[in-house]
Amino acid sequence: MSNENTVQVWDILVRVFHWSLVGTFVIAYITSEGDETLHIYAGYVVMGLIIFRVIWGFIGSRYARFSDFIYSPSAVIQYIKGLKSGQPKHYLGHNPAGGWMIVALLIGLFAISISGLMLDAAEDAKGPLAGVTVDLSVVKQAYADDDEGRSGGQSEEFWEEIHEASTNLTLLLIFLHIAGVAVSGRLHNENLVKAMITGKKKA
Numbered sequence: 311m312s313n314e315n316t317v318q319v320w321d322i323l324v325r326v327f328h329w330s331l332v333g334t335f336v337i338a339y340i341t342s343e344g345d346e347t348l349h350i351y352a353g354y355v356v357m358g359l360i361i362f363r364v365i366w367g368f369i370g371s372r373y374a375r376f377s378d379f380i381y382s383p384s385a386v387i388q389y390i391k392g393l394k395s396g397q398p399k400h401y402l403g404h405n406p407a408g409g410w411m412i413v414a415l416l417i418g419l420f421a422i423s424i425s426g427l428m429l430d431a432a433e434d435a436k437g438p439l440a441g442v443t444v445d446l447s448v449v450k451q452a453y454a455d456d457d458e459g460r461s462g463g464q465s466e467e468f469w470e471e472i473h474e475a476s477t478n479l480t481l482l483l484i485f486l487h488i489a490g491v492a493v494s495g496r497l498h499n500e501n502l503v504k505a506m507i508t509g510k511k512k513a
Contacts, residue, residue, distance in 0.1 A: 319402055320509040321371040323362075328506055331359050335419070339477075350430060357423040360416055373402070379409030386410060393493060400498055402511060408494065411487050418480035425473040432466040 320328075338352035367376040379401075381389075386406040392398030398405070404412060495502040505511045 315513040316510040317402065317513045318509050319373050319511045320506060321374060322509065323366060323370065324374045325506055325509055327359055327363055327366070331356065331363075331419075334359065342477075350426070353423055353426045356419055357427075360420050360423065363416060373404070376413075379404035379406075380413065381406035381409060393497065396497060398494065398497055402513075405494060408487075408490060411483065411490060415480065415483050415487065418476055418483055421476035422473060422480060425469050425476055429466065429469040429473050432469055 334352050334355045338349055338356060341349040341352065366374055369375075372378055389398055389406040393407075403409075491502050494500075500512060
């Protein structure tokens with residue numbers, strides 16, 4: 311029996327969501343230039359996971375709720391100062407910086423998913439958003455001086471650029487998230503990856 315006191319923090323649904331999202335995002339990313347069907351279905355799963363996580367953020371267990379880890383900007387600043395000094399305040403759930411990173415990642419993944427659905431609809435008139443139209447007058451104006459042959463693909467090109475930009479931004483957020491987990495885990499002497507597997511953290 312371990313003499314280390316632990317407490318259950320992450321419920322099973324949060325853990326399944328986290329690792330499912332990791333796996334599905336990797337599949338979607340590596341198939342972006344290859345298996346289009348697998349890429350699209352992976353995107354559907356990502357969207358479903360995001361919807362679940364938003365709902366669970368309001369009705370889930372204590373540490374899964376947004377109300378538990380969305381802190382004020384001043385709290386975030388104080389936590390970052392603590393990281394720099396090597397003595398950050400310990401939080402059982404997400405720390406202030408990590409909490410806002412979760413929100414940023416959800417927004418980034420949502421942008422990727424929506425733009426992907428719109429791109430699928432613009433390219434082949436497929437998917438749940440087929441037939442949905444968005445006013446792209448600004449885009450049309452930007453391409454006003456282009457040749458006519460290009461004007462028919464304005465919508466497709468627009469959503470492709472949004473899809474790529476949101477993917478690149480989300481990749482940056484993922485790298486920052488991993489770096490934050492490594493730094494925070496080291497300073498608090500916690501294995502945060504293991505915690506997201508077992509659900510338990512040091513009390």
